[in-house]
Amino acid sequence: MAFQSFASERFWQLYRELPAEVQRLADKQYELFRRDPFPPSLHLKQVDDAWTARIGRSHRVIGYREGNAFYLGLDRLARSVQQAAAEDGMSRAVRCQPTGPKRASDLVPLLGIPLPQDDLDCFGRLRSASYGCWRPDGGIRSAAFAADGALPTTQL
Amino acid sequence: MELAEIQQAIEQLPKDQQATLAAWLAERDQAEWEVEIEHDFARGGAGMALVEQMKAEARTGGFRPFEKGRKKNR
Numbered sequence: 001m002a003f004q005s006f007a008s009e010r011f012w013q014l015y016r017e018l019p020a021e022v023q024r025l026a027d028k029q030y031e032l033f034r035r036d037p038f039p040p041s042l043h044l045k046q047v048d049d050a051w052t053a054r055i056g057r058s059h060r061v062i063g064y065r066e067g068n069a070f071y072l073g074l075d076r077l078a079r080s081v082q083q084a085a086a087e088d089g090m091s092r093a094v095r096c097q098p099t100g101p102k103r104a105s106d107l108v109p110l111l112g113i114p115l116p117q118d119d120l121d122c123f124g125r126l127r128s129a130s131y132g133c134w135r136p137d138g139g140i141r142s143a144a145f146a147a148d149g150a151l152p153t154t155q156l
Numbered sequence: 157m158e159l160a161e162i163q164q165a166i167e168q169l170p171k172d173q174q175a176t177l178a179a180w181l182a183e184r185d186q187a188e189w190e191v192e193i194e195h196d197f198a199r200g201g202a203g204m205a206l207v208e209q210m211k212a213e214a215r216t217g218g219f220r221p222f223e224k225g226r227k228k229n230r
Contacts, residue, residue, distance in 0.1 A: 005222035008213050012229045030222070045190075049207050050197035057182060060193070064207050071214050072222065073206065 003037055005030075007072045014074040018059070025056045037070075 015023065032039050033053065044053040051070065053061045063072040166174060196203035213219060 006214065006219035007222050007225050008210070008218045008220075009225075010213075010218075012225050015229060030226075043186075043190075047194050047197040048199055048201075048204075050193075050203060052193050052197075054186070057186065060189075062197075062203070062206065064210060071210055071219055073210055 003033075003068050003070055005033070005070045005072055011073055018074075022056060022059055026059070026061075029053060029055050029061075 015026065018026065029042060032042050033044070038044055042053045044051060046065075049064050051061075051063045051065055055061060059074065061072050061074060063070050065071070166177065169177065193203070195201055197207070210219075
């Protein structure tokens with residue numbers, strides 16, 4: 001079956017922010033997908049309505065499928081925040097959800113972790129539960145965190 | 157076994173076995189992420205909102221053929 005892929009401007013905005021080597025990986029994975037959507041190295045999998053595929057160790061494509069059309073989004077593992085939490089002796093998982101704009105600075109008291117500015121900049125797309133769209137000056141869509149990795153999460 | 161002991165043991169491994177261990181840890185991390193994804197995107201999970209958001213954007217014409225975007229963004 002031939003598949004068609006679609007992406008939004010948000011996807012391309014996130015793509016442009018990727019480091020060059022991750023962009024190259026993303027291109028390579030897309031080429032793989034275009035030729036054959038199900039090679040093992042792509043790790044394309046369906047979870048309910050969502051489809052995910054790997055782009056290296058730190059990024060994923062998240063999308064959904066309608067018939068032979070895939071609609072694609074990006075997700076990022078912001079490893080530095082996880083490490084900062086671990087180094088501070090804290091075991092907080094940070095999760096974001098895509099609702100309601102808030103400012104980045106609102107997160108700091110909730111996290112309870114003194115994050116350097118670089119980490120704040122990349123915080124917006126943490127693991128699978130956080131999606132795009134965060135700059136300290138531009139706000140974030142929303143965020144939640146769970147202590148000790150446990151739910152329930154708290155939304156900002 | 158304490159962490160320091162494990163680290164010391166790793167230091168004593170041959171390089172090829174250290175590489176195997178590093179690959180195993182990386183894959184373990186990926187598998188952990190897969191579990192998070194499964195949790196987030198299961199019905200009622202936190203990630204469903206993203207999928208719904210994408211669907212809404214697609215309905216209002218916010219998605220374009222990938223190849224067109226790729227040419228523009230290269």
